[in-house]
Amino acid sequence: MSKTFTCRELGGICDEKISGDTFNEVIQKGMQHIQADKAHTDHMMTLPEKVGETKEQWFERMQKEFDVRAQDEK
Ligand SMILES: [Zn+2]
Known part of the structure; x- marks a missing residue:
C-alpha cells in the first residue's frame, strides 16, 4: 500500500x-x-533560508508526516 x-x-x-x-x-x-x-532546483536551493529549516529538520518532519499519512485507496 x-x-x-x-x-x-x-x-x-x-x-x-x-x-x-x-x-x-x-x-x-x-x-x-x-x-x-x-x-x-532553483526553488530548492533557496528553501532552507525561506523556511528556516535545515535539511535534517525537514527530513525528520517529512518522516513524521509520512507516518501519519493515510494510505492510498486502491
Ligand atoms: Zn513539482
Whole structure:
C-alpha cells in the first residue's frame, strides 16, 4: 500500500503527485522530480533560508508526516 504526497507538500512548487510504499521511495521519487526541472532546483536551493529549516529538520518532519499519512485507496 502506498502513500501519496504532492510536490508542494514536500516543499516543492507544483501539484504533481508523488507516491511510494516507503518514506524512502517517496523521497527518491521526489528528488528525481525536482532534479528534472530548473525551476524546482532553483526553488530548492533557496528553501532552507525561506523556511528556516535545515535539511535534517525537514527530513525528520517529512518522516513524521509520512507516518501519519493515510494510505492510498486502491
Ligand atoms: Zn513539482
